[in-house]
Amino acid sequence: MTLAQAPAKAAAAAPAKAAAPAPGGAVNLNQTVKIAWLDPLSGLMAAVGTNQLKSFQFLAERFSQKNKAGVKFEIIGIDNKLSPQETTNALKSAIDQGARYVVQGNGSGPALAIIDALSKYNERNPGKEVVYLNYAAVDPDLTNSKCDYWHFRLDADTSMKMEALTAFMKDQPEIKKVYLINQNYSHGQQVSKFAKLNLAAKRPDIQIVGDDLHPLAQVRDFAPYVAKIKQSGADSVITGNWGSDLTLLIKAANEAGLNNVKFYTYYGGVTGTPTALGAASAGRVYMVAYNHLNLGGEIQQLQADYKKKFNDDFYTGAIYHAFTILTEAMAQAKTTEPAAVAKAMEGLRFKSFNGDVEMRKTDHQLQQGLYIDKWEKAGGKYSYDSENTGYTFVPVKYYEPYVASTPTSCQMKRPS
Numbered sequence: 178m179t180l181a182q183a184p185a186k187a188a189a190a191a192p193a194k195a196a197a198p199a200p201g202g203a204v205n206l207n208q209t210v211k212i213a214w215l216d217p218l219s220g221l222m223a224a225v226g227t228n229q230l231k232s233f234q235f236l237a238e239r240f241s242q243k244n245k246a247g248v249k250f251e252i253i254g255i256d257n258k259l260s261p262q263e264t265t266n267a268l269k270s271a272i273d274q275g276a277r278y279v280v281q282g283n284g285s286g287p288a289l290a291i292i293d294a295l296s297k298y299n300e301r302n303p304g305k306e307v308v309y310l311n312y313a314a315v316d317p318d319l320t321n322s323k324c325d326y327w328h329f330r331l332d333a334d335t336s337m338k339m340e341a342l343t344a345f346m347k348d349q350p351e352i353k354k355v356y357l358i359n360q361n362y363s364h365g366q367q368v369s370k371f372a373k374l375n376l377a378a379k380r381p382d383i384q385i386v387g388d389d390l391h392p393l394a395q396v397r398d399f400a401p402y403v404a405k406i407k408q409s410g411a412d413s414v415i416t417g418n419w420g421s422d423l424t425l426l427i428k429a430a431n432e433a434g435l436n437n438v439k440f441y442t443y444y445g446g447v448t449g450t451p452t453a454l455g456a457a458s459a460g461r462v463y464m465v466a467y468n469h470l471n472l473g474g475e476i477q478q479l480q481a482d483y484k485k486k487f488n489d490d491f492y493t494g495a496i497y498h499a500f501t502i503l504t505e506a507m508a509q510a511k512t513t514e515p516a517a518v519a520k521a522m523e524g525l526r527f528k529s530f531n532g533d534v535e536m537r538k539t540d541h542q543l544q545q546g547l548y549i550d551k552w553e554k555a556g557g558k559y560s561y562d563s564e565n566t567g568y569t570f571v572p573v574k575y576y577e578p579y580v581a582s583t584p585t586s587c588q589m590k591r592p593s
Contacts, residue, residue, distance in 0.1 A: 205247030208513050210503070212237070213271030213279045215264055215287070218256035221394040221421040222283060228448045228489060229312075230254045232496050233280065235483055240500040246507035250500070259283060259394060261290035268294050272307060277515045280499060282313025282332070283420075284393070285363045289316075292325045299327055299592075308515040310503070312495040315443075316363040317583070320542040324587035327515075329522055329541045331495040331502070333467055335367040335417065337581040338443055341547040342415070342465040343375035345574055346383075346441065354386045356411035356438075358402055360422055361390035368417030368443070386411050394421060399429035406430070411438055419444035427453040427462070439463065445552065446470065446492040451564040454552050459568060462552040467531050468494035469550045469570045470561040476530040480561065490563055494530060498543065501527055502536060516592070534578070540587035547581045549574040 214233050217226040230252070237250035253274055257264040264287035271279055281291055291309050299306045311319065311330045315338070320330055346352055357372055359365030369388055376383050386409040389402060396402075403426070406414060418426055423444055430438070436457070445454065445464035454462055470480065470490070476497060483491035506521035507513050524538040534545040550570035555562050559571045 202508075203245045203247065204508050204511050206507060206511070206513055207247055209249045209251055210278065210507075210513050211251045211253060211274070211276040213253045213255060213268075213274070213276035215255050215257045215267045215271065215279060215281045215291070216283045217259040218254070219258055222259055224448045225283060225420045226256070229282065229493050229496070231487055231489070232483070232491050232493055233499075235486070235491070236479070236496050236500050239479065240504060244500070244504040244508075246504045246513070248504065248507060248513060257281070257287055259287065261286045263287075264290045265294050272298070276307070277305075277513075278308050278310065278503070280310045280312055282311060282493070282495070285314045285316035285319060288314030288319055288328075289323060292319065292323060292328050295327045296325050303592075304516075306515045306519070308519050310499050312493060312499055314364075316367055318363065320540040321586045324540050324585070324589055326541075326589055326591050327519065329502070329519075329536060329543075331498040331543050333545060333547055333581060334542060334583070335364055335443075336371045336583045338465045338547065339368065339371035339375050340583060341549065341576045341581045342441055342463075343372070343379050344576060344580060345463075345465075345549045346376070346413075347379040352380070352383060352413050352439075354384045354409070354411045354413070356387040356389075356406045356409050356414045357385065358387070358389045358391070358406070358414060358416050358418070358426065360393040360418055362393050365390055365393070365417055368415065372415045391422070396422065396425065399426045400433065402426065403429045403433045403435060406438065407433065407435060413439045413441060415441045417443045419447050421449065423447065424449040424453045427458065431455070431457040436461070441465070445550075446490070446563065446570055448490075448492075449564075451490070451566050451568065454568065455566055456568065458552050459554060460551070463573075464550045464552075464570055465547060466550060466570075467545050467547055468492075469548050469572050470563055471559040471569060471571065472530050474530065477561075488565075498529055498534070501529060532578070537585070539589065540585040541589075542585065544578045544582055546578050547576045548572045549576075 241249040255267040257267045317334045317336045440462045510517040510521040526535045532546045553571045555569040
């Protein structure tokens with residue numbers, strides 16, 4: 178199998194139609210911006226939430242030292258228990274504590290709860306608006322039928338990632354039988370839907386030999402699912418699973434000796450999964466993502482400093498997008514007021530670790546380049562040691578933003 182080498186630096190994005198001009202020089206607003214983080218700190222996904230809260234706090238400290246807007250950041254962490262209802266309560270608490278910006282990423286159900294609540298709150302409270310930066314909830318509906326002016330997504334959505342993943346898979350002739358296993362909520366259902374649509378269009382000869390949906394963050398033993406994968410004769414698995422649901426799936430696959438099957442994942446780098454992958458998964462687990470652990474430059478230095486401080490991996494690069502877009506927009510708007518900052522973020526382009534990115538004005542979906550990464554022994558150019566396993570995700574292909582860009586049905590209602 179010949180793989181195109183990813184460029185060391187992401188190439189420039191295709192020109193955007195309606196991007197705002199790049200912000201001018203730095204300003205010194207000399208204010209503290211409170212950001213409320215609403216994600217799980219309990220239950221099976223607690224390890225993921227804990228890592229991401231630490232990542233937000235770490236970058237808040239770094240960006241507070243120097244940024245274009247001359248602002249300081251303070252993070253308020255609230256456990257939403259991965260529940261939409263708890264998220265609504267957490268949001269109310271965040272607003273009561275003076276947060277005018279909220280961030281969330283784990284689960285599209287909680288994301289929708291924030292969108293709904295803020296839409297109503299902002300309409301009732303002009304001049305006190307709150308903006309939601311979504312760093313990881315990827316249900317495409319959130320920027321399509323359910324799009325909202327106050328919601329900005331910094332991750333690539335499920336359909337965008339599947340565009341890139343299947344663009345890669347179509348060129349692998351050895352893929353003939355694919356098994357789908359996903360979490361039974363909007364994101365998992367969409368992974369299944371878009372995998373079938375994309376493979377049918379790009380490689381109609383590929384057979385879907387299984388399509389399982391299981392409860393989110395509840396399964397403790399994936400052996401029965403792995404037995405079904407084995408029985409199906411699949412040579413490849415596509416999964417959008419994350420957190421414990423991917424860690425335990427990989428663990429069960431390795432224990433069952435399922436070493437002739439390749440896994441195509443969305444979240445192979447998330448807390449706990451690299452440890453489960455270990456040496457047994459080398460060369461046969463792929464991940465579609467807007468980043469990898471060996472990008473070089475500033476982000477690589479941040480990862481190294483984070484690892485030194487916490488003995489943990491900084492893998493949620495969208496957190497870097499969050500602080501960058503906020504400081505760029507605040508510098509441009511010359512204020513930290515959310516209404517003005519939201520307006521400045523629309524169409525904003527900035528350079529990030531994965532090339533030139535743009536916050537698309539029509540639906541508030543960040544347009545960005547995507548990588549296909551492969552789990553390999555760490556060394557040489559790709560030396561980052563993921564979770565101290567001696568292995569790392571190595572880039573094998575980079576796709577320009579236009580490749581993964583998907584159309585939107587969003588009818589954005591803007592405040593009058």
